[in-house]
């Protein structure tokens with residue numbers, strides 16, 4: 001199913017949220033405004049002339065050129081939903097405003113829906129977050145580190161556990177080490193996997209700092225410069241404490257808090273990608289004005305169908 005990109009904004013109080021998105025009509029209008037900011041455009045042929053009608057309680061647009069009929073939720077994650085838009089918007093609000101990840105059980109309580117419904121929403125919304133983050137490319141100074149989810153806790157490489165998932169944490173920083181954006185990728189720690197990741201996630205202008213773990217040599221496949229900071233004690237924990245890795249260490253600390261504070265029973269194998277995306281998405285949007293200089297029309301702006 002085609003997935004729409006929905007962009008959420010932080011910094012909205014619950015009162016403000018209810019004022020702007022408290023009714024189905026307001027939510028619908030917000031979707032229309034962000035999907036068609038300059039008026040209806042036929043998703044089929046690009047024509048703007050149209051008529052509208054209501055069928056089964058839902059507003060439809062019909063293109064005057066090709067007669068194509070559509071609704072504002074067609075081709076989005078809301079398409080087949082029986083839930084009112086207000087509940088979806090509230091779920092998006094809760095997921096994006098939260099400091100930590102939100103578990104399905106918490107969503108269930110807040111929304112007054114069944115566990116199954118909350119669980120399905122928890123499946124779909126982070127999927128959109130993942131899509132939105134999938135083209136993220138880091139440039140300039142980038143700290144990277146290898147880490148695990150699962151076992152006793154997320155953290156540095158440690159002894160094996162069947163439920164452990166390896167991932168790379170990468171943080172683009174300013175030249176003086178302040179974090180800008182982050183990227184997590186669930187990959188095995190092999191040179192080939194790091195190469196494939198680097199080609200996708202690193203700009204050739206990137207200067208990558210790692211603790212010298214062998215597989216990180218793969219980052220140069222993207223054209224990026226790589227500096228391994230090797231401490232006297234070799235790679236690993238000691239190097240990771242080095243101030244060159246302050247941003248990525250902080251990020252991993254936050255990730256640990258976000259996940260430990262939320263999930264009791266956690267199938268890392270199955271859901272690691274979504275949970276990592278959820279954290280990445282929120283982190284990369286913590287300063288709206290910095291990351292989105294063009295203010296979207298709706299607070300949930302940039303609502304575009306994806307090819």
Ligand SMILES: [Zn+2]
Pocket residue numbers: 042043044045046047063064065066067068
């Ligand atoms: Zn058309």
